[in-house]
Amino acid sequence: xxxxxxxxxxxxxxxxxxxxxxxxxxxxxxxxFAGWEIYHVKGSPVDPNRLYAxxxxxxxxxxxxxxxxxxxxxxxxxxxxxxxxxxxxxxxxAESNKFVYDGVPGTHQWYDGTQHPxxxxxxxxxxxxxxxxxxxxxxxxxxxxxxxxxxxxxxHELSGLxxxxxxxxxxxxxxxxxxxxxxxDPKNPERMSIAIxxxxxxxxxxxxxxxKPINRGLHSQYIPDPTAEVGHCVHRIAMHPxxxxxxxxxxxxxxxRTDDAGESWREVSGNLPSDFGFPxxxxxxxxxxxYVVPIKSDSEHFPPDGKLRVYRSRSGGNExxxxxxxxxxxxxxxxxxxxxxxxxxxxxCGVYFGxxxxxxxxxxxxxDTWNPIVRDLPAVLSxxxxxxx
Amino acid sequence: MIRVELPHHLRTLARVNGExxxxxxxxxxxxxxxxxxxxxxxxxxGTIRDHVTQVRRPFLRFFACGEDLSHELPDAxxxxxxxxxxxxxxxxxxxxxx
Numbered sequence: 001x002x003x004x005x006x007x008x009x010x011x012x013x014x015x016x017x018x019x020x021x022x023x024x025x026x027x028x029x030x031x032x033f034a035g036w037e038i039y040h041v042k043g044s045p046v047d048p049n050r051l052y053a054x055x056x057x058x059x060x061x062x063x064x065x066x067x068x069x070x071x072x073x074x075x076x077x078x079x080x081x082x083x084x085x086x087x088x089x090x091x092x093x094a095e096s097n098k099f100v101y102d103g104v105p106g107t108h109q110w111y112d113g114t115q116h117p118x119x120x121x122x123x124x125x126x127x128x129x130x131x132x133x134x135x136x137x138x139x140x141x142x143x144x145x146x147x148x149x150x151x152x153x154x155x156h157e158l159s160g161l162x163x164x165x166x167x168x169x170x171x172x173x174x175x176x177x178x179x180x181x182x183x184x185d186p187k188n189p190e191r192m193s194i195a196i197x198x199x200x201x202x203x204x205x206x207x208x209x210x211x212k213p214i215n216r217g218l219h220s221q222y223i224p225d226p227t228a229e230v231g232h233c234v235h236r237i238a239m240h241p242x243x244x245x246x247x248x249x250x251x252x253x254x255x256x257r258t259d260d261a262g263e264s265w266r267e268v269s270g271n272l273p274s275d276f277g278f279p280x281x282x283x284x285x286x287x288x289x290x291y292v293v294p295i296k297s298d299s300e301h302f303p304p305d306g307k308l309r310v311y312r313s314r315s316g317g318n319e320x321x322x323x324x325x326x327x328x329x330x331x332x333x334x335x336x337x338x339x340x341x342x343x344x345x346x347x348x349c350g351v352y353f354g355x356x357x358x359x360x361x362x363x364x365x366x367x368d369t370w371n372p373i374v375r376d377l378p379a380v381l382s383x384x385x386x387x388x389x
Numbered sequence: 390m391i392r393v394e395l396p397h398h399l400r401t402l403a404r405v406n407g408e409x410x411x412x413x414x415x416x417x418x419x420x421x422x423x424x425x426x427x428x429x430x431x432x433x434x435g436t437i438r439d440h441v442t443q444v445r446r447p448f449l450r451f452f453a454c455g456e457d458l459s460h461e462l463p464d465a466x467x468x469x470x471x472x473x474x475x476x477x478x479x480x481x482x483x484x485x486x487x
Contacts, residue, residue, distance in 0.1 A: 060399060097440075
């Protein structure tokens with residue numbers, strides 16, 4: 001019997017929700033790291049019991065946590081509980097929370113158009129390697145990409161991205177200048193795509209040494225040149241592993257699609273009630289079935305008409321249907337953040353999302369019907385799902 | 390022994406209950422106290438002061454003997470009562486909601 005594990009990051013801790021393959025009864029464990037903001041928790045595809053968590057605080061900074069038993073116990077890598085905290089020569093261990101930019105960090109554009117120094121604030125997204133449980137990528141604010149190859153003990157920047165010629169033109173969105181999406185190409189280990197608010201999408205074809213913007217076709221009215229090479233507020237990009245050259249994007253405005261790994265994008269917003277939103281995801285077995293959660297506007301950040309609706313397209317965009325069964329259809333003013341939607345891999349594909357109101361909803365029938373797994377967590381920042389044998 | 394009182398979240402990270410006691414050779418200053426604290430509890434590196442600049446994180450304060458020492462120079466001597474262990478060196482999170 002399969003098992004499903006849902007990893008939920010919230011404003012005040014992490015929660016692990018587990019169920020058997022029926023996905024009817026759920027066990028809730030947590031809060032882990034109570035009181036801390038947990039931006040993201042994600043498991044290794046090759047060792048599902050290896051989890052990485054980004055624990056952050058405006059007071060105390062960034063902490064990386066790791067579990068080797070599926071979230072039952074946690075540790076800061078490099079400093080296991082009960083072991084000496086220094087090496088025999090007295091050198092302190094544990095640099096797992098040290099994210100230092102390569103060289104002189106330089107400046108990027110600030111909200112008012114002036115230049116502002118790059119300053120590390122937090123890890124938004126952790127993306128474990130597809131092949132090695134000790135290798136994991138971290139997307140951070142201010143935007144940069146880091147990698148650990150020792151299970152999170154130490155981190156090194158892939159600085160070719162931040163040092164791209166366009167860096168001084170990148171600017172923060174309302175949530176900060178964050179690197180929030182990391183897509184590892186399952187067919188080409190040298191290829192990776194990332195997205196930054198508000199710079200846009202970038203791709204490397206040489207394992208992270210060099211990067212190029214992949215924003216042709218995006219249109220953003222909040223920058224002086226709406227079709228500029230960079231400056232676009234990409235909210236999320238999704239890729240189906242069977243078809244890595246096809247990407248779907250939820251942007252600050254517009255839902256977009258590319259069929260050539262980002263060389264050119266076209267709008268597929270179609271009949272959506274609003275083309276603003278944060279998350280986007282793809283059905284496990286139908287690569288043209290995609291999900292978004294329309295939000296009324298960039299200034300209101302709640303669902304249109306007070307109705308929480310997931311929209312599904314079965315045609316790779318343009319034609320969308322509202323999925324409402326089991327979701328509140330009146331007086332609902334929550335938001336669904338960019339990392340707060342995920343899918344499972346069971347035959348009847350499960351779709352999951354969390355809200356800023358603390359609900360985590362699950363559908364076990366590809367979105368036709370929904371039920372809350374939990375209703376009253378702290379505001380949900382991220383949802384990841386693991387399908388276990 | 391030097392006594393250090395940490396805020397709740399840092400006690401959790403360091404896996405300690407109550408005050409931390411540190412042995413310090415030489416001058417007792419903010420820097421020597423924090424160096425000793427981080428050497429004994431490396432998981433706290435970066436949580437009180439920046440990894441690289443060693444500057445105090447902006448939402449943290451240092452108190453002792455009823456005084457705010459946050460803006461004292463890092464190499465200034467701490468009060469004698471801290472150096473003798475009569476009073477703790479207090480690391481305090483700023484009141485900023487949350």
